[in-house]
Amino acid sequence: MINxxxxxxxxAVGGGAVFVSGLGRSALAADSTGSxxxxxxxxxxxxxxxxxxxxxGPANPDAANTLKKAVVTVNALEHQPDFIIFTGxxxxxxxxxxxxxxxxxxxxxxxxxxxxxxxxxxxxEHDASLDNGAAFKEFFGPTHYxxxxxxxxxxxxxxxxxxxxxxxxxxxxxLKADLLKQANDAPIVVFTHRPLFDLAPxxxxxxxxxAKAIALLMPYQNLTVFYGHIHQExxxxxxxIAHHSAKSLIFPLPAPGSQDKRTPLPWDPAMPNNGxxxxxxxxxxxxxxxxxxxxxxxxx
Amino acid sequence: xxxxxxIGMLLGAVAGIALGGTVMAESAKxxxxxxxxxxxxxxxxxxxxxxxxxxxxxxxxxxxxxxxFVHGFKIxxxxxxxxxxxGKITRVRITPEKAGVYDFLCDNFCGAGHEDMNxxxxxxx
Numbered sequence: 084m085i086n087x088x089x090x091x092x093x094x095a096v097g098g099g100a101v102f103v104s105g106l107g108r109s110a111l112a113a114d115s116t117g118s119x120x121x122x123x124x125x126x127x128x129x130x131x132x133x134x135x136x137x138x139x140g141p142a143n144p145d146a147a148n149t150l151k152k153a154v155v156t157v158n159a160l161e162h163q164p165d166f167i168i169f170t171g172x173x174x175x176x177x178x179x180x181x182x183x184x185x186x187x188x189x190x191x192x193x194x195x196x197x198x199x200x201x202x203x204x205x206x207x208e209h210d211a212s213l214d215n216g217a218a219f220k221e222f223f224g225p226t227h228y229x230x231x232x233x234x235x236x237x238x239x240x241x242x243x244x245x246x247x248x249x250x251x252x253x254x255x256x257x258l259k260a261d262l263l264k265q266a267n268d269a270p271i272v273v274f275t276h277r278p279l280f281d282l283a284p285x286x287x288x289x290x291x292x293x294a295k296a297i298a299l300l301m302p303y304q305n306l307t308v309f310y311g312h313i314h315q316e317x318x319x320x321x322x323x324i325a326h327h328s329a330k331s332l333i334f335p336l337p338a339p340g341s342q343d344k345r346t347p348l349p350w351d352p353a354m355p356n357n358g359x360x361x362x363x364x365x366x367x368x369x370x371x372x373x374x375x376x377x378x379x380x381x382x383x
Numbered sequence: 384x385x386x387x388x389x390i391g392m393l394l395g396a397v398a399g400i401a402l403g404g405t406v407m408a409e410s411a412k413x414x415x416x417x418x419x420x421x422x423x424x425x426x427x428x429x430x431x432x433x434x435x436x437x438x439x440x441x442x443x444x445x446x447x448x449x450x451x452f453v454h455g456f457k458i459x460x461x462x463x464x465x466x467x468x469x470g471k472i473t474r475v476r477i478t479p480e481k482a483g484v485y486d487f488l489c490d491n492f493c494g495a496g497h498e499d500m501n502x503x504x505x506x507x508x
Contacts, residue, residue: 176495212492246492247455247466284459285486287498345498 126165126233127365129157129199130274132311133331135209136193137186138175142334142347145355150193153332153361158198164363165232167199170311170329171207171243171276173219180214187222203230207276207312208243216244227254229261235366236265240275242290248277249291259299270366271306278310278328280321283339288313297321313339314347315358330360418476419443425467425489426450428496437479439508445475455491458504464490482508 134150143149157167174186187210194202204223211219216226226241238261242250250258265271273279279293279300290296300306307325314331317339334347335358351357424431425447437443447456449467456475457464467473489500 176492176497178494208492213494243492246453247490248492281459284457285488285501287488287490287492291490344501 125365125367127162127363128232129160129164129167129361129363130170130309130329131157131167131332131361132170132329133172133207133314133333134169134190135172135175135331135333136190137177137182138333142350144350146333149332149356149359150190151196152356154193154196157361158196160363163199165199166201166203167197168203168274169194169205170274170309171205172209172311172331173204173207174210175333176209176213178213180218183210183214183218184221187218191222203239205239205274205276206241206243208246208248211241211244212246215246216241219244227257233366235270235272238262238271238273240273240279240296242275242277242279242293242296247291248287248289250293250296255292255295255299258296262299262303265303267302268304271300271303272366273300273306273308275308275310277312278319278326279308280319280326282313282317282319283345285340286345288339288345297324300324309364316362329362330358332359332361335359417442420446422446422448424448424450425454425456425500427452427493428489428500430456430487430489430500430502433502434505435502436505436507437477439479439482439506442476442478445477447473447475449473452493453491454489454493454500456487457490458485458487460485466491479504479506482506 131153134153135146136150138146140146157164173190174183177183177186204219206216206219206223206226210216211226219226226244227239229236229238231237238258240250240258241254242248245251262271275290277290277293278288279290279296281293282288300308301322301324304323307327309327309329311329311331313328314334314336315328315338316330317326317328319326334350336345336347348358419437419441421435421443423435423445426449435445445456447465447467449469451469453469454467455464456467456473461477461479463475463477465473465475483506485504485506487502487504489497493500
């Protein structure tokens with residue numbers, strides 16, 4: 084049975100996204116058979132992040148195998164997700180454009196083994212910052228886009244193709260126009276690589292013009308952000324908007340600002356996958372609601 | 384975002400910020416009545432020097448030469464940042480008004496050692 088400690092649930096009910104962490108599927112099930120009660124499983128997706136394919140170093144001596152193991156684990160999930168998204172740093176950076184493409188190709192080949200074929204990708208700074216996303220686009224298409232799935236609007240924001248971690252005015256204009264098509268209470272999920280807020284600026288854990296993006300997101304009451312970059316689970320609120328970062332699949336990093344340097348946590352041979360992982364997210368789409376007004380026999 | 388994009392950044396020119404403090408770099412010439420000029424070389428993946436000592440209230444100019452990339456220079460706690468394009472000198476004027484230790488970093492992703500490209504300014508009272 085797959086460990087679902089990272090199970091997260093987005094319930095678009097009651098005027099806001101509800102985040103429930105630390106729940107196994109059994110905690111959501113309505114009966115003892117392990118089946119999930121109808122209505123809970125509108126759909127779910129899997130987020131994997133920061134694979135850094137091509138990394139070689141002491142922080143993960145098993146780097147050549149970690150991603151492959153994660154693919155096997157995803158394929159073994161009891162319930163396959165509707166889609167899978169990789170939120171950046173698919174590869175570890177290299178100055179050599181040819182080697183960058185070799186790593187992107189290697190990554191793509193490994194994840195082609197996923198059973199689920201609805202797979203989406205966004206770049207991280209290791210994939211895209213040294214060539215403004217050119218190689219990434221050759222392999223995976225646009226670096227920012229949106230799509231809809233079963234009543235939820237998903238938006239991918241690129242805050243890495245600029246090495247200075249700016250989204251840029253052109254993309255911000257696109258984001259504004261994209262969101263304007265949504266009702267203020269529509270369920271919306273934003274994917275990005277870096278945090279949009281100033282999580283730890285001294286570690287470069289921020290987006291230079293992220294405040295502009297958040298200002299565009301604020302009118303939407305049912306919006307949640309999922310991101311990567313910081314190699315650990317972290318949860319933060321900017322007003323009513325929740326931001327959830329994912330673990331890495333290469334090496335964990337220390338808690339934001341907790342030490343002088345953002346050096347990887349030491350590899351533990353006794354627990355080689357310690358601090359690594361992925362998550363699935365369940366979206367429960369708002370049910371139809373009916374406003375009921377009762378009347379007496381006579382009025383007045 | 385309250386990043387310093389509008390503050391303290393001029394390419395190839397002098398940017399001025401009043402911060403309250405004194406700046407003294409080990410490699411800097413001392414001009415008690417004038418601005419200190421502190422020359423800093425930026426290249427993948429370090430600043431040299433990476434530790435700069437300033438004196439509270441004494442104006443200083445950080446004079447950057449980048450050798451290989453448009454590195455960034457950012458002091459988050461002081462809301463200062465600049466791009467450091469190679470081929471020109473980028474000057475950041477600073478008058479620290481408060482003693483303390485201020486981390487700085489490259490905030491333009493520059494490659495595999497980017498995460499290690501940082502330093503600190505020590506402002507003494």
